[in-house]
Amino acid sequence: KAGVTQTPRYLIKTRGQQVTLSCSPISGHRSVSWYQQTPGQGLQFLFEYFSETQRNKGNFPGRFSGRQFSNSRSEMNVSTLELGDSALYLCASSSIFQGNTEAFFGQGTRLTVV
């Protein structure tokens, strides 16, 4: 069974640009969550999608958005990049949403904003 796949693994962007990250969940999983990990703030929840609908959202500005497709693949978009957006962005999939079940994480996309 293939794991969670995130692409690309590394990105370098310039301040002010926008970026799109992709996440393919484990086959059969319909919940996809996104996290930002930085040395200063740790691991923070961005949002969760289930059946193409955003179900939960963390405390991030509107520059951070996402969507989920009918095949459960998800994309995350960050517009007007700031230096502080440099982070490891992790995607996690699970079989149910808002559930007390384990999430399976991808290896992440490391975004550097210069």
Next chain:
Amino acid sequence: AQKITQTQPGMFVQEKEAVTLDCTYDTSDPSYGLFWYKQPSSGEMIFLIYQGSYDQQNATEGRYSLNFQKARKSANLVISASQLGDSAMYFCAMTGKSGGSYIPTFGRGTSLIVHP
């Protein structure tokens, strides 16, 4: 609001010995889940163990066990017979309702180094 506290930024253990990683939590939701994840240098978060707030017994998964003390709001991870491959960051996390929203919350992590 939910909160996870991991007070040990770094821990060292000798190979084959047991080690306990501390985690305390705070929540007003009576229904919640507690998790431990391992993050090696590659970046991927690896699920280790889960404990539900209503579970009567402590969770165990192979060499991992979760020492759940509900009254003290603690969920310590015990790794028995440490191996060199256990060297990694370890994160305690919880799920549950916070202010009407479902927000998974992670601690700041503990760096574990296993010495040969």
